[in-house]
Amino acid sequence: MIEAHGLTKSYGKPGAGVRVLDGVGLRVARAGIHALLGPNGAGKTTTVRILSTLTTPDSGSARIAGYDVVADRRRVRRVISLTGQFAAVDETLTGEENLRMMARLTGLGRPRARQRADELLTRFGLVDAARRQVRTYSGGMRRRLDLAAGLVGSPEPGVFFLDEPTTGLDPRSRRELWHVVRELADRGATVLLTTQYLEEADQLADRVAVLDKGRIVAEGTPATLKSRVAGHRMDLVLSSREAYLRLATRAVHHSPETLTLGIPTDGTAAHARALLDDIDPHRTDVERFSLHSATLDDVFLALTTGTTEAPAHV
Amino acid sequence: MSDAPGILTHATVLTGRSLLVSRRNVDAVITSMMLPVLLMLIFVYFFGGAIDTGGAHDSYVMYVVPGVLLLCAGFGSATTAVAVSEDMKGGIIDRFRSLDIDGTSILAGHVVASTVRNLVSTTLVFGVAVLIGFRPAATPAGWLAVAAVLLAYIVALSWLSAAIGLLARTPEAAGGFTFFMSFLPYPSSAFVPVDTMPGWLHGFAEHQPVTPAIESLRGLLLDQPVGDTPWLALTWAAGVLVVSVALSRVLFRTRTR
Numbered sequence: 066m067i068e069a070h071g072l073t074k075s076y077g078k079p080g081a082g083v084r085v086l087d088g089v090g091l092r093v094a095r096a097g098i099h100a101l102l103g104p105n106g107a108g109k110t111t112t113v114r115i116l117s118t119l120t121t122p123d124s125g126s127a128r129i130a131g132y133d134v135v136a137d138r139r140r141v142r143r144v145i146s147l148t149g150q151f152a153a154v155d156e157t158l159t160g161e162e163n164l165r166m167m168a169r170l171t172g173l174g175r176p177r178a179r180q181r182a183d184e185l186l187t188r189f190g191l192v193d194a195a196r197r198q199v200r201t202y203s204g205g206m207r208r209r210l211d212l213a214a215g216l217v218g219s220p221e222p223g224v225f226f227l228d229e230p231t232t233g234l235d236p237r238s239r240r241e242l243w244h245v246v247r248e249l250a251d252r253g254a255t256v257l258l259t260t261q262y263l264e265e266a267d268q269l270a271d272r273v274a275v276l277d278k279g280r281i282v283a284e285g286t287p288a289t290l291k292s293r294v295a296g297h298r299m300d301l302v303l304s305s306r307e308a309y310l311r312l313a314t315r316a317v318h319h320s321p322e323t324l325t326l327g328i329p330t331d332g333t334a335a336h337a338r339a340l341l342d343d344i345d346p347h348r349t350d351v352e353r354f355s356l357h358s359a360t361l362d363d364v365f366l367a368l369t370t371g372t373t374e375a376p377a378h379v
Numbered sequence: 380m381s382d383a384p385g386i387l388t389h390a391t392v393l394t395g396r397s398l399l400v401s402r403r404n405v406d407a408v409i410t411s412m413m414l415p416v417l418l419m420l421i422f423v424y425f426f427g428g429a430i431d432t433g434g435a436h437d438s439y440v441m442y443v444v445p446g447v448l449l450l451c452a453g454f455g456s457a458t459t460a461v462a463v464s465e466d467m468k469g470g471i472i473d474r475f476r477s478l479d480i481d482g483t484s485i486l487a488g489h490v491v492a493s494t495v496r497n498l499v500s501t502t503l504v505f506g507v508a509v510l511i512g513f514r515p516a517a518t519p520a521g522w523l524a525v526a527a528v529l530l531a532y533i534v535a536l537s538w539l540s541a542a543i544g545l546l547a548r549t550p551e552a553a554g555g556f557t558f559f560m561s562f563l564p565y566p567s568s569a570f571v572p573v574d575t576m577p578g579w580l581h582g583f584a585e586h587q588p589v590t591p592a593i594e595s596l597r598g599l600l601l602d603q604p605v606g607d608t609p610w611l612a613l614t615w616a617a618g619v620l621v622v623s624v625a626l627s628r629v630l631f632r633t634r635t636r
Contacts, residue, residue: 118476153469
């Protein structure tokens with residue numbers, strides 16, 4: 066459904082510009098949820114903008130449902146639906162008016178537009194708020210309306226691009242949105258969503274591509290990615306500078322002032338025990354430890370510095 | 380899938396959207412409509428007594444109404460810049476583009492809505508003018524020409540304002556830009572005869588785009604000879620419109636690259 070090869074894009078003056086994409090390749094063969102995971106500035110939004118025909122790549126090519134995003138952009142636009150990072154709804158209009166307007170813009174007549182708006186309001190749990198101005202909506206409601214507005218004219222199942230759909234939402238709204246996205250996929254849609262949350266990719270996606278500095282650095286199911294990168298990090302406070310230096314190469318997180326090192330682990334008691342025994346056989350080097358979930362930073366550090374497969378070799 | 384709707388459908392729906400937004404912000408709309416009326420009252424009652432328009436007019440109100448109508452068109456069109464700029468700031472333009480809606484239809488929606496708002500405020504100015512003693516003597520053909528000139532200026536200024544909205548990086552900046560635009564009627568014969576101004580200003584005041592509009596409106600409304608001023612006015616409006624449409628197409632493309 067989605068196929069991209071060697072996408073590059075730079076912004077700013079030629080020669081002195083910033084290279085945002087540096088050869089991104091993607092292949093989404095079948096329907097389901099696919100996550101593009103990466104930190105701010107990795108190139109997620111640019112990738113989505115190219116795939117959804119809003120920006121042209123400097124080089125490389127991409128096809129959506131067989132149509133080229135540059136040459137056949139008209140055809141592509143009839144297959145896709147985009148929900149960008151900035152809400153694309155009118156604050157002063159009501160939820161209902163927003164959806165009816167979008168429906169009419171896609172070519173539905175008045176009665177059909179009204180019907181489509183009602184359907185979507187029901188499906189996205191916005192019936193009670195339908196006649197209120199969007200400015201009174203919560204962040205979660207706004208996001209759901211935005212998603213509904215993107216869906217209005219698209220034939221389902223189609224291809225959906227969601228750029229950071231849950232950024233800025235509270236945990237409850239995030240869960241509600243996940244539910245909506247899963248439902249889309251259950252109806253046979255192909256969803257490509259960007260996120261900077263590992264947990265979100267893990268919860269939602271069938272496959273994950275990790276984007277860093279304009280390149281795809283890893284790709285696979287959440288499970289395979291997690292087996293390449295430990296899911297947790299054990300922070301060790303060491304008793305001496307010598308111990309710190311000796312162990313520093315195994316760490317993904319360094320804090321020399323406090324003699325603290327962060328080492329990947331899968332979080333199981335067995336691994337934690339084995340890890341401590343391995344690192345500190347004489348039980349003198351480690352003073353304290355704490356365990357927490359790996360952040361995206363840890364994953365990136367692990368993926369880009371090569372300290373992967375941490376749990377495997379202990 | 381429904382048939383791909385054309386530019387006309389898009390522009391019509393988007394005009395409806397802008398008008399709906401105006402109706403929601405009715406206090407702001409009323410404020411922008413009251414301003415020209417207030418200015419007219421100020422000119423007629425505060426300054427009018429001191430201004431000698433050369434004796435050809437019974438009273439200052441007969442002289443000043445065309446200028447106020449143009450001023451009104453300037454104020455009314457200025458809101459378009461802010462509205463376009465607001466659109467560019469949010470994500471709605473991306474959504475529109477992903478629906479294959481052309482930039483020109485998005486702007487056309489704003490411009491048509493602006494024209495409708497302007498027709499309301501122009502009627503208001505006329506109404507108040509008549510209340511305070513304005514007695515037009517235009518022939519039916521003259522009225523038609525008045526309507527054509529006003530409509531042409533409103534559409535041209537609205538589209539210019541839309542282009543300014545694309546040029547400005549923030550809605551606040553857009554508002555500031557158009558503020559200057561609405562000062563254009565002052566250095567013309569709108570409020571005082573040009574020959575009372577300093578000599579170096581005559582050249583500009585007699586040949587700037589607003590002047591033929593004011594001269595022709597004044598002549599037509601009072602049923603006096605107008606010469607070729609209505610045609611000159613329409614040519615200016617057409618020129619501004621063509622440049623604004625072309626400019627906004629280029630700006631839209633660069634802003635949404």
